[in-house]
Amino acid sequence: MVKKEFRAEPFPLAYEAKSTALVMIDMQRDFVEPGGFGEALGNDVSLVRSAIKPCEKVLAEARKAGLLVIHTREGHRADLADCPPAKLTRGGKTFIGTNGPMGRILVRGSKGHDLIPELYPIAGEPVVDKPGKGAFYQTDLHLLLQNAGIKTLIVCGVTTEVCVTTTVREANDRGYECIVPSDCVGSYFPEFQQAALAMIKAQGAIFGWVSDSNAIVEGLKG
Ligand code: C5J
Numbered sequence: 001m002v003k004k005e006f007r008a009e010p011f012p013l014a015y016e017a018k019s020t021a022l023v024m025i026d027m028q029r030d031f032v033e034p035g036g037f038g039e040a041l042g043n044d045v046s047l048v049r050s051a052i053k054p055c056e057k058v059l060a061e062a063r064k065a066g067l068l069v070i071h072t073r074e075g076h077r078a079d080l081a082d083c084p085p086a087k088l089t090r091g092g093k094t095f096i097g098t099n100g101p102m103g104r105i106l107v108r109g110s111k112g113h114d115l116i117p118e119l120y121p122i123a124g125e126p127v128v129d130k131p132g133k134g135a136f137y138q139t140d141l142h143l144l145l146q147n148a149g150i151k152t153l154i155v156c157g158v159t160t161e162v163c164v165t166t167t168v169r170e171a172n173d174r175g176y177e178c179i180v181p182s183d184c185v186g187s188y189f190p191e192f193q194q195a196a197l198a199m200i201k202a203q204g205a206i207f208g209w210v211s212d213s214n215a216i217v218e219g220l221k222g
Contacts, residue, residue, distance in 0.1 A: 006179055006219035008209040009201045013179050015152040015219070021068040021145060025135060025157025025164050025185075027055065027119045028073055030112035032158060035101035037112065038188060048158045048186030052118050054213035055156050055184045059119060065220045068148050069125045072135045074163060075106045075113045082131045082138075134166040142174055152177045154216060155208075156184035161196040168200060168208050178208035181216050 005012040030036035032048050039045050062069055076083040080097045088096055096106045103110030108129060121127055130139045145153075153176050155168055164185050168178045180200055187193035200208040 004219060004222040006209070006211055007215035008179055008211040010205055010209070013152070013177060013209045013211075015177075015179075017065050017067060017220070019149050020152040020154065021070055021148065021150045022059065022062040022154045022156065023135065023141075023167070024055065024059065024069070024071045024119060025155060025167055026072055026074045026159075027052075027116050027157050028075075028112065029102055029114055029116055030074075030100075030106055032116055032186075033102070033112075035112070037095060037100070037105045038159075040095050040100055040105060043188035045188075047188050047190070051156070051158065051184050051186035052116070054181065055119055057213050058154065058156060058181060058184055058216050061217045061220045062154065063122070067154075067220075068145075068150060069121070070128060070141070070144065071115055071119075071121045071125060072128045072130050072139075072141070072157070072163075072167075073108075073113060073115065074130055074133070075108045075110075076131055078104070078107055078109065080107075132166075133163045134170045135163070136167065136170040136174065145176070150176070152179070154178075155180050158186045159192075160185040160187040161189070161192040165196050165200065172207035179211050179216070180208060181211050181213045183213050184216075 005014045031038045102112030128139050128141050135141050171178050197210050201210040
């Protein structure tokens, strides 16, 4: 057994490459490119785009180290039958399923629903389509991870306080150890970014560890 470790807070996280996966959460055009869902909600997408380069670095190293890499996409069926009606209208406005500059917002198959070219999956990397914020909710992610013998997750993507931390909480309850590189996750709200990361590692890693892209790359090279 080859145990290595990642530098992290609140303490280093031991891991084995063969039981570690990189999970790239929702790096979709709708969230990180101008004209998508994120911007339709009134957000400045430049704040989440800062995660792209660090994610590229971690993704390249994970591929080199032979880690299982899984990508997720948030989105719905074209008829929105899998979208709770309560989510369709928020604050008197409708976003999900309406037409945006990149097609129907958060609808599978639209341009905005696609993953950004910088972090596009390569052959053999599963893409998990999720109808909710958490990547385990109504998906086969747990099954894929269990069948591959995965115990540790490196979780990157957007947005930190919504889909990333929802997924980390779900993963923690299912027995996975999660490490989140702080520069590989992004939020439209700097104060939420900071608070979400602080919550993960609080109370002796209450639901995970926080690190950064350099520490992950160093750990993988180890
Ligand atoms: C949101 C996500 N923020 N991927 N989705 O609605 O974080």
